[in-house]
Amino acid sequence: MNRTKTSPTTPTVKEQLLDHAQRFLMTRGYNGFSYRDLAEQVGVKTSSIHYYFPAKEDLVLEAIKAYDALIKEGLAGIDEALPAAQKLALYARGFGRIAADGHRICLCGMLAADIETLPETVRVAVQRFFAYHEGWLARVLVQGVTEGSLTVTSSPDATARALFAGFQGSVMASRLFQAPTRLEEVVASVCGVA
Amino acid sequence: MNRTKTSPTTPTVKEQLLDHAQRFLMTRGYNGFSYRDLAEQVGVKTSSIHYYFPAKEDLVLEAIKAYDALIKEGLAGIDEALPAAQKLALYARGFGRIAADGHRICLCGMLAADIETLPETVRVAVQRFFAYHEGWLARVLVQGVTEGSLTVTSSPDATARALFAGFQGSVMASRLFQAPTRLEEVVASVCGVA
DNA sequence: GTCTATAAGAGGATAGAC
DNA sequence: GTCTATCCTCTTATAGAC
Numbered sequence: 001m002n003r004t005k006t007s008p009t010t011p012t013v014k015e016q017l018l019d020h021a022q023r024f025l026m027t028r029g030y031n032g033f034s035y036r037d038l039a040e041q042v043g044v045k046t047s048s049i050h051y052y053f054p055a056k057e058d059l060v061l062e063a064i065k066a067y068d069a070l071i072k073e074g075l076a077g078i079d080e081a082l083p084a085a086q087k088l089a090l091y092a093r094g095f096g097r098i099a100a101d102g103h104r105i106c107l108c109g110m111l112a113a114d115i116e117t118l119p120e121t122v123r124v125a126v127q128r129f130f131a132y133h134e135g136w137l138a139r140v141l142v143q144g145v146t147e148g149s150l151t152v153t154s155s156p157d158a159t160a161r162a163l164f165a166g167f168q169g170s171v172m173a174s175r176l177f178q179a180p181t182r183l184e185e186v187v188a189s190v191c192g193v194a
Numbered sequence: 195m196n197r198t199k200t201s202p203t204t205p206t207v208k209e210q211l212l213d214h215a216q217r218f219l220m221t222r223g224y225n226g227f228s229y230r231d232l233a234e235q236v237g238v239k240t241s242s243i244h245y246y247f248p249a250k251e252d253l254v255l256e257a258i259k260a261y262d263a264l265i266k267e268g269l270a271g272i273d274e275a276l277p278a279a280q281k282l283a284l285y286a287r288g289f290g291r292i293a294a295d296g297h298r299i300c301l302c303g304m305l306a307a308d309i310e311t312l313p314e315t316v317r318v319a320v321q322r323f324f325a326y327h328e329g330w331l332a333r334v335l336v337q338g339v340t341e342g343s344l345t346v347t348s349s350p351d352a353t354a355r356a357l358f359a360g361f362q363g364s365v366m367a368s369r370l371f372q373a374p375t376r377l378e379e380v381v382a383s384v385c386g387v388a
Numbered sequence: 389g390t391c392t393a394t395a396a397g398a399g400g401a402t403a404g405a406c
Numbered sequence: 407g408t409c410t411a412t413c414c415t416c417t418t419a420t421a422g423a424c
Contacts (some may be wrong), residue, residue: 013389031225048390050419060277088423103310112366114306116297127370136264153345154379161376162360162383165367169359172306176321182355185348185371189356189384192347242408244401306418340396391424399416406409 012015016042021063026104030060030114047191057119060111064125069082076134085193091137091165092183099171099181109168134160144191151192163190208246210236215257220298223256224308251313254305258319261301269330278338279387285331286361286377293375295367303362328354338385345386357384 011019020041024033035046035056053059074094080088098106108129115123138160144150152159166186176179187193205213218227229240229250253334255260272281292300302323305348309317332354338344346353360380368375381387 027310028224029311031223032308035419036416044389045391046418047392047420052390054419056418060337105307108350109363110307110368112370113299113304114223114226115370123370130367130370151347152383154345154382158379159383160377161367162364162380165363165380166356166360166384167363168229168366169303169361169363170356172303172362173324173355173359175326176306176309176317182352182354183351185357188348189346189353190360229401230398238407240400241402241410245407248401250400269408389424391422392421393421395418395420397417400414402413405411405412405422406407 013042013044013048017044017049017052017059018063018066021059022067022107023058023104025063025110026098026107029110031117043126056177057121060118060122061125064107064111064122064129066098068129083149084140084147085149085191087140088137088150088187088191088193089184092187093138094182095167095171099175102175102178105171106168110170112168130164134164137163141191142148149193152190159190163187166190207236207242209237211238211243211246211253212257212260214299215253216261217298217349219257219304220255220301220318222294223304224250225311245272249317254312254316255319257322258301258305258316262323277343278341279343279385281334282338282344282387283378284383284387286381288362289365290375290377293369296369296372299365299369300362303366306362324358328358331357333386343387346384353384357381360384 017038020038024037032143035049038049039046049059053062067122071094074097075091078094082090095106097102108126111118111122111126115126134157138156141150141152141159141163145152145156154162157162163186166189167183170183170186171181211232214232218231232243233240243253246254260362265288268291269285270289272284274382276284289300292298302320303314305312305320306324309320328351332350335344335346335350335353335357337348338343339346360383361377364377364380365375
């Protein structure tokens, strides 16, 4: 069963593994699932997983890459011409979709919690993810201040960090209480916007 | 070696176990440490740990209780007569002390990340912790609005949730980047206060 | 590519001696 | 209270057959 990457056909084993790995990472964290769990989901043996991902570190690194690509796709769908407030609303909506099933949080938020048990390569990848999103949000805040559509009480960089931290903490709390996400609250509280 | 609980003497084995358990939970999470790790730290065998904490669930539950008591002690040290802005500053400072060693995050924030792998009893305990702090913050926000010392753009409850989420996310990010905590940024961004 | 077999150790937990 | 001994399962990982 070899197939490098045809497109609109059934997913390859590697793709399935990566999909389930992402879900496990978002729900249970790095130390909360095993190759065995993964193997059961896909219907292969654990040794087959090692064929694609020799070590768990490789698996996580590829999972981050796939997750990052998916999220960037969402960001790319936000029209550059939109007012800043609307961009933030769409960002929050997108962030909420991650946790829509009530059991997931942001993959990189979870890895940030697990970070002390993970190899340095993972730390770097997660740092990159955080920095990218904080940068994206900071640019939107600058736009909003320029437009006069957003009210910000600190520097754009500091506010962006607070905003992203608020999003991460908020999805964790929502899942903890098994309640719908309230990302709009975060936007409203940080940027003074309905 | 039996000692129920004399006061200013060396800590009992149970106290040492609880101390190290708290630290492990804050750094590595529930699935990131074992009875073996704990035993090595205290210099006992794993079977001795089971004497005090029959199952890992018991250990975590008691660790939460001890942690909660410690944090409440800190809150009690905040003078009720203070202006709201100063209370928030002190709260943020206290929250930052948790992560002062650069490797810890809030014990209950960590457990919120691990929550899908934990027994229901733990979820309830962590929910209680979150709700208590959100409530405490909401009361301070109400005070601040009444005084006119704080600027809030949503309801006190919503703002308190956003604030607490921001704190949780912020300490995670600080540790991720191995940078000093920036909890004041969160306060400033959410409450428009220096 | 996927499997069987296996290693070598870590995981939580218990029984019973001291 | 603490230990030794033990259980049984899970964990990551490798070697080699098909």
